[in-house]
Amino acid sequence: MSTESQVRADDRAHVFHSWSAQGLIDPLPIEKALGSHFWDYSGRKYLDFSSQLVNINIGHQHPRLVAAIQEQAAKLCTIQPAFANDKRGEAARMIAEVAPANLNKVFFTNGGAEANENAIRMARLHTGRHKVLSTYRSYHGSTATAITATGDPRRWPNEPVAIGVVHFWGPYPYRSPFYSENEQQESERALQHLRDTIVFEGAGTIAAILIETVVGTNGILVPPPGYLAGVRALCDEFGIVFIADEVMAGFGRCGEWFAVDKWGVSPDLITFAKGVNSGYLPLGGVVISDEIAETFRERPFPGGLTYSGHPLAVASAVASMQIFKEEGIIEHARMLGDDVIGPELAKIAAKHPSVGDVRGLGVFWAVELVKDNEKSPLVPYNAAGKDAAPMNAVAAACKEKGLWPFVHFNRIHVVPPCTISVDDLKQGLAILDEALTVADSYTTG
Structure with a gap:
């Protein structure tokens, strides 16, 4: 059976990753996944709010x-x-x-x-x-x-x-x-x-x-x-x-x-x-x-x-x-957007000055983050390095609580599997709500 150290060593020595400067990354080894979650080798569980690359619509490891x-x-x-x-x-x-x-x-x-x-x-x-x-x-x-x-x-x-x-x-x-x-x-x-x-x-x-x-x-x-x-x-x-x-x-x-x-x-x-x-x-x-x-x-x-x-x-x-x-997955995805994600994100937006806009449908939503009332993006377009620090901090806050987010430029996308349960979805949104206090700390009013 592979160990985390062996997986990490093989990856760093031999895998050439897409869209990456090879010496600046340290990919997290993942051992297993099921439904809306995946686990690293330490046993830490993550709620997959990214559906990997917005493709695990049916969830991980559907039997x-x-x-x-x-x-x-x-x-x-x-x-x-x-x-x-x-x-x-x-x-x-x-x-x-x-x-x-x-x-x-x-x-x-x-x-x-x-x-x-x-x-x-x-x-x-x-x-x-x-x-x-x-x-x-x-x-x-x-x-x-x-x-x-x-x-x-x-x-x-x-x-x-x-x-x-x-x-x-x-x-x-x-x-x-x-x-x-x-x-x-x-x-x-x-x-x-x-x-x-x-x-x-x-x-x-x-x-x-x-x-x-x-x-x-x-x-x-x-x-x-x-x-x-x-x-x-x-x-x-x-x-x-x-x-x-x-x-x-x-x-x-x-x-x-x-x-x-x-x-x-x-x-x-x-x-x-x-x-x-x-x-x-x-x-x-x-x-x-x-x-x-x-x-x-x-x-x-x-x-x-x-x-x-x-x-x-x-x-x-x-x-x-x-x-x-x-299993009615199309209908479930539509319900999640109409009855859970849309209403809950509206509540979150009302609480956080860093949230400029929320938009989406089904299980396909974006939370756009800003730093002031002029709608200035929280980070610049195509931000990298120090410029991307605020979004990196928000993402880190999500991961610390067991939520794996999809982050792009000044947005967090809420894109969990279409099969996610209402309870898991609300748990993830609660973690996102908490993490957005980090984004709020970068706002200037």
Whole structure:
């Protein structure tokens, strides 16, 4: 059996970690996990308010999902994508059944970045155009085109990578780039800005508009009423493919199968990963409209992956979706947002001068922290080192009480598993409430 010292030694000697300066990190060794919790080797228990990377929607070690993977492994571990496979077809059918009515095909990938990469490729081939519009406050993955489409600072050190991506401003009512006074104005002005961008970039050059239905890591920005319908209308008007990135927002996270369902909008392509099987095995994909699928009826799609629709991964997706349905997880996530997280965060916001805004839906919420009444962020955009100290202190206060938070820039995201109990959720929110007194100490009024 591995010991903490051996795990730590092997990690530091041989594991190269993503997004990190290798000599400046000291990853915490984790021994086990169950439900909404995980444990380190000292036996310390943490309530997972991050769902790892906002992907453990079904919770850790769900016994039915583990059993499904074991059953599939005993039957057939792998078969290449050119063959038909029972679980691959079943997973694709089940995903299509919960997607908007005109999306009936699924291309499987190993994760979200590959999903966005291939969705962009499909859009370009379908339209014969090359440009892709995406927002500044976004993350779409770390592969070549996906990182170029990303708007946040992770793009900067990777440039130049791909061509043809143009960024625009999406709606953000709390920090409106359009100086809006309410959500209606924000929606209208954001759509006018997008229209202007299309016109000045040349509609005939634009293959796709790629947006996160609900922006994830970059703020949990819920689109104001009318915005997504307006994007759909602009895409229809100019012959542009609408790609909804639901890698983080999909599969229960927003209290819906797909977040677009909340607004009754049907994109041309939906990208997914994370929550489809809670990351028990690497899996992502693109749900494809009938019109775009028809483009490739007699024309080969020039893309593929050795592990596309890997039997173990898609078997876990089948089991996951069955569990979602039979255990009412979508409905539970919606209830948690409406009846627990929303009301409790409103109470917390009223108590703490450091809380500038709370927003979200389902089990997908952000607490935005400020240092004064002018809404100045508690830490600067993309803060690092000493500049990030206030947020690091808040995160440390959470961890000290057994809560593992998701922290990004000046925000704490409340994103526990969609299966979390009301009692565990309230316990976590109480710890967050206490930790925010640390944030309050940095405010200036």
